[in-house]
Amino acid sequence: MATKDDSFFQMVFAVAREVPPGRVTSYGAIAKYLGTSGSARMVGWAMNQAHGQSPAVPAHRIVNRNGLLTGKHHFAYPEQMQELLEKEGIEVKEDQVVLFQELYWDPTKELEL
DNA sequence: ACGCTGACTATTA
DNA sequence: CTAATAGCCAGCG
Numbered sequence: 001m002a003t004k005d006d007s008f009f010q011m012v013f014a015v016a017r018e019v020p021p022g023r024v025t026s027y028g029a030i031a032k033y034l035g036t037s038g039s040a041r042m043v044g045w046a047m048n049q050a051h052g053q054s055p056a057v058p059a060h061r062i063v064n065r066n067g068l069l070t071g072k073h074h075f076a077y078p079e080q081m082q083e084l085l086e087k088e089g090i091e092v093k094e095d096q097v098v099l100f101q102e103l104y105w106d107p108t109k110e111l112e113l
Numbered sequence: 114a115c116g117c118t119g120a121c122t123a124t125t126a
Numbered sequence: 127c128t129a130a131t132a133g134c135c136a137g138c139g
Contacts, residue, residue, distance in 0.1 A: 027121050039134045040121035047120055071120030
């Protein structure tokens with residue numbers, strides 16, 4: 001688990017790609033899963049490098065602790081994030097994921113088994 | 114090497 | 127409710 005052979009980014013990308021469709025997760029959750037709890041900024045920063053990766057990283061499934069689409073401005077265009085989320089069946093209102101609590105996917109609870 | 118920046122989070126006022 | 131503060135750590139000039 002959490003192979004440290006790869007760069008920190010690759011670990012973040014790996015977890016992000018493990019997020020099931022129609023689900024969302026937070027930076028802090030990924031950070032904690034990687035053992036860098038408290039450094040949620042590193043996750044977001046890693047996502048910044050995700051742009052152009054192969055396979056593409058579903059960064060639109062990564063939101064902040066409030067379920068807010070804080071990173072939408074980093075996409076091709078800000079509305080793309082909400083567009084992709086709604087496309088997967090996730091309701092988004094006021095840049096915020098509706099029922100975020102129900103759609104929340106925690107790697108530390110789903111993957112560590 | 115130093116300081117600034119940042120897709121975060123939590124606490125305090 | 128908003129604003130400020132602190133902790134976090136990798137990249138860049």
